[in-house]
Amino acid sequence: MKEEIPARQIRAVHTETTIRVYQAYSPAIADAALKAGTFVPPFKRERMTWIKPSFLWMAYRCGWATKPGQERVLALDITREGFAWALEHAALSHYDAGVHADQKAWRTEVKTSPVRIQWDPERSIRLGALKHRSLQMGLSGEAVDRYVDKWITAVTDVTPVMREIGALVAANRIEDAEALLPAERPYA
Numbered sequence: 001m002k003e004e005i006p007a008r009q010i011r012a013v014h015t016e017t018t019i020r021v022y023q024a025y026s027p028a029i030a031d032a033a034l035k036a037g038t039f040v041p042p043f044k045r046e047r048m049t050w051i052k053p054s055f056l057w058m059a060y061r062c063g064w065a066t067k068p069g070q071e072r073v074l075a076l077d078i079t080r081e082g083f084a085w086a087l088e089h090a091a092l093s094h095y096d097a098g099v100h101a102d103q104k105a106w107r108t109e110v111k112t113s114p115v116r117i118q119w120d121p122e123r124s125i126r127l128g129a130l131k132h133r134s135l136q137m138g139l140s141g142e143a144v145d146r147y148v149d150k151w152i153t154a155v156t157d158v159t160p161v162m163r164e165i166g167a168l169v170a171a172n173r174i175e176d177a178e179a180l181l182p183a184e185r186p187y188a
Helices: 027-036 055-062 080-088 103-112 142-151 159-170 174-179
Strands: 018-025 049-051 072-079 090-092 115-123 129-139 152-157
Touching (some): 018 049, 027 072, 049 142, 072 142
Parallel strands (some): 090 115
Antiparallel strands (some): 049 129, 072 152
């Protein structure tokens, strides 16, 4: 019997000390980050930057690394401590009556938190929406500085595998495509 996936669960490539997140950028930003081992200009710290632990959610967002400004996909290994800090300092991007006392309390939390949390539908290999949700985390202000200066331990260009998987899916070679997916598992 197949185990039921919780409606909200962080699934990612992770070790005892790191968790992998993905971001898609223009070649200029990706090349500079790969060379420096972290983000440097033309990356802009002033903008909110969204990180995604799910490879398939990233594939959906960037169209298998084909959308303008998202032609390059980076895998970023960040410290578990940094990820935990982000979760502890996060506000949900949408009001949830089960979490917030009222709309005013939620708005105050959003204004004062350097991190936003969104739970978006996880994606299948064909990028269709699934029932369970995948975490997307927006970093701003202090969180971006911590991410860039302290949390990132490795930057890897995964654009070739992203495009190869996309091509295999387009050719209806689903088993071959799935064999190339990173081994994401529940994060605890």
